[in-house]
Amino acid sequence: MNDSVKVSAVKCESYTIELLTKKVQKAIFDVGGWPKKVLDAKSVLLKPNLLSARAPEEAVTTHPELVRVVIRELRRIGIENISLGDSPAGSSSWDKLWSATGMKQVCEEENVELLPFENVKRIECKNGTSLPVLKEFEDFGAVISLPKLKTHILTKLTGAVKNSYGLIPGKAKSMFHGDYQSPRQMGLFIADIFEHIKPDFVIMDGVVCMQGEGPANGSPFELGAIFVSEDPTALDASVCEVYNYKATDIPSLVRVAKNGVGIIDPDKIERTGDAWDIVASKNPKKSHSDFLHKIPEKMFHILTLFLSYRPCIDQKSCVKCGICAKVCSQDAIERRSDGSYRVKGKKCILCMCCMESCAEHAVELTSPLKRLFR
Ligand code: SF4
Ligand code: SF4
Structure with a gap:
């Protein structure tokens, strides 16, 4: 396939370190290994989904053991300087957020810096506006996104593309909702800013996902897979099938592809790995609010x-x-x-x-x- 991008899906039924290590290594290998940008990086920012101070079992946030395994894999390729952070939806203390989600323990044990997303820097966007993003964002050699696969009342799916929205610190994220007041407008806005805060690599937690009223009030369901790609859009375009969506059902993905920042054309996405059969077979619940998009x-x-x-x-x-x-x-x-x-x-x-x-x-x-x- 010419100009194609690889997305790997590898079966992984639990969060035990041994199994996760094997499966994460296999999923990275299947897409051709770590990208050059990560291999050359002196420092890496890990961006899990830390939406709110919830326990890992609630499937609202990226599982801490997956984060641990990724940290260890980065150390294996010689990257010592690793930081981790996200900007949550609410305003609970950083300590509460990191403790509840299990990130504090993992980062302490693996000697990784926990970065509060507080400092803001404005970047100029193509459309002439400026965007408040995490000040330290450009200091890192590479950014690795670690999203959790979930439904989303407003955007249908929250995966790799939506995960980048957390690189906007603090209340600015909710303020933008005032400017973009329909689910479609918000999806298109997220797509337009995505190219300015696009991660270099994605490792998605699809072991236990969320169904129903995501991203916070749905219920966990066991999918049993890890997904990896260099292209967040191609990854989302593939995993949205878990919920019986097509990429063209999701406004943000269509817009990102139209902007030339990602691929959703299935003919240009090369699927590798052994978990694609389960992607099509689980049939979890979508959000009841899906009709809002109509x-x-x-x-x-x-x-x-x-x-x-x-x-x-x-x-x-x-x-x-x-x-x-x-x-x-x-x-x-x-x-x-x-x-x-x-x-x-x-x-x-x-x-x-x-x-x-x-x-x-x-x-x-x-x-x-x-x-x-x-
Ligand atoms: S609804 Fe939730 S966030 Fe709001 S005051 Fe009650 S517990 Fe706190
Ligand atoms: S605008 Fe409505 S939905 Fe949004 S935070 Fe306020 S009360 Fe909640």
């Missing part, structure tokens, strides 16, 4: 407002931490006199940042009918 873009806000389709806080699960209110770019979550929190429907733009940031699963997307039942 609402015409211009009518999105008005129609969802009319249908009163909004997030709702379950007062029994809520611990009144206030993180959702802090993360909401629209000031649509109010604190009441009794200390509880409530979503003000009219101000809400359905960005789902409150759901993503709530570590207690207390925020749920609801219809008026569902609220009536409650």
Whole structure:
């Protein structure tokens, strides 16, 4: 195949270090080994998905043992200077985020720097705008993305392309939702900025994935695979089949390919490895909110407002931490006199940042009918 890109899928049924090591080595070998940029790098940034302070078993974040194995593989090729970080959806402390997700233990044991994504530098984008990205981003010789395969209420899939969005630190990520108020607009925006923060290599955690109301409130399901590629877009275009999507169903992937930054054409993607049969056979649940993508873009806000389709806080699960209110770019979550929190429907733009940031699963997307039942 000329001008093709390789994506490997290797069966891996558990997170035991021995098995992961064998499977990660095989998946990297199948795509032709580490790319030159990684081999030549003096320092590497690892970018797992650390969406919020959740335990690894919840399948919200990249599993720490996969991270450990990747660190050890990088050491085997002589890379000593390794840092790890991500910008979460909420505002819990760095220590809480790293401890809950298991990253603190792994990084301490493997002598890797945990980098808080706090420093911002603006980069000029092709479309004339400037983007606030992690200041240290360009200091690294290579960036390796370690996404978790999950569904996503807004973007359908969160994989390798979406994982780069975490290179934008802090509240800026949720502020952009105010500018791009429909799932499609947000997907296209993510695609447009992707080329400026594209990683050099991707190793995806597809051992236990998320189905249903991802990226934070779905349920784990066992897929049993590790995916590797130099092209994040080709990788996502291949793994979206797990959820019975075609790459052309996902606006961000179509846009990235159109921008010439990645490949989604199946004729140009060379699949290697032994796990492609399970990719097509598991049939996990998509998000119930998939229908939001069918609402015409211009009518999105008005129609969802009319249908009163909004997030709702379950007062029994809520611990009144206030993180959702802090993360909401629209000031649509109010604190009441009794200390509880409530979503003000009219101000809400359905960005789902409150759901993503709530570590207690207390925020749920609801219809008026569902609220009536409650
Ligand atoms: S819903 Fe409650 S527990 Fe969840 S982030 Fe908001 S205040 Fe915290
Ligand atoms: S209430 Fe939640 S979904 Fe609505 S705008 Fe605020 S963060 Fe976004």
